[in-house]
Amino acid sequence: MKKLTLLFLLIPFISLSQEEVQKVEVIKSDAQIEAFTSSLGDRELRVDFLDLLVFPAISVGYEKINNSSSGFGTTLFLNLANSDTNIEWNDKFALTPFYRFYFLKSEDFGGYGIFAEIFSKFHFGKADKIQDSGEAISESFFDIAPGLAVGRKWINRNGFTFELYFGVGRNLLYKSDDNGSPFFPQRSSGLVRGGVSVGKRF
16 A cells, blocks of 8 residues: 555656657757858859849859858959840949858857848949030940848758848949930949849858
8 A cells, every 4th residue: 555655646756757758859069050050061162143144144152150150251253244235234243242140040060041241342343424425435434332131041961051132232433414414324322132042051
C-alpha cells in the first residue's frame, strides 16, 4: 500500500519533468552565428535579372559581409541597348557603392533579412539636350547621386541568395532650366534604384 501511494505521489513530478524537457529551446550564441555565417562565406556575387530583362543591361553586384548585421559592396551597371532601343533609360554605365544594415531574422545565416542601404551612384550616359533655338541634341552627362534603399534578402543552406530592393536618390550635378539655359528634359533631379537579384555566397 505504501509503495502504491508513493507511486501516485511521483507521477505528477515525472509529468512535470517531461514537460520541462519538451520546452527546452536551443539558443544560438553570437559566436555560433558568426561561425555558421563564415562557413557559408563572407563574400557574395549576384546578378540583377530585372535589368537584364527590361533594358537589356547587365547589373552585377559584389558584397562583403562584415558580420550578421551589416555588409558593404558595389554594383556595376552596363547598358547594352543601342541608340535605337535605348529611349527611356539614359545611363550607359554606373558604379554604385553601398553599405547595408540587416535587421530581424539574421540569427541563422547572417547578412540576410530586411535591410536598409545607404548608397552613392556615379553614372554616365547620354540624353537629349534642348538648345535655346529649341533644337534637341544628344549630349553626354555625368552625375553623382547619394540615396537610401530598403529591401529583403533570402538565403538557403547552400549559400544561394534571392534579393528584392527599392530606393531613391538625388542627382547632385543636375541643373534645371531656371535661367533659360539649355537643359536635359529626359533627366531629373531624382532617380530610382531597384532590382531583383540572384546570387551566391563564397
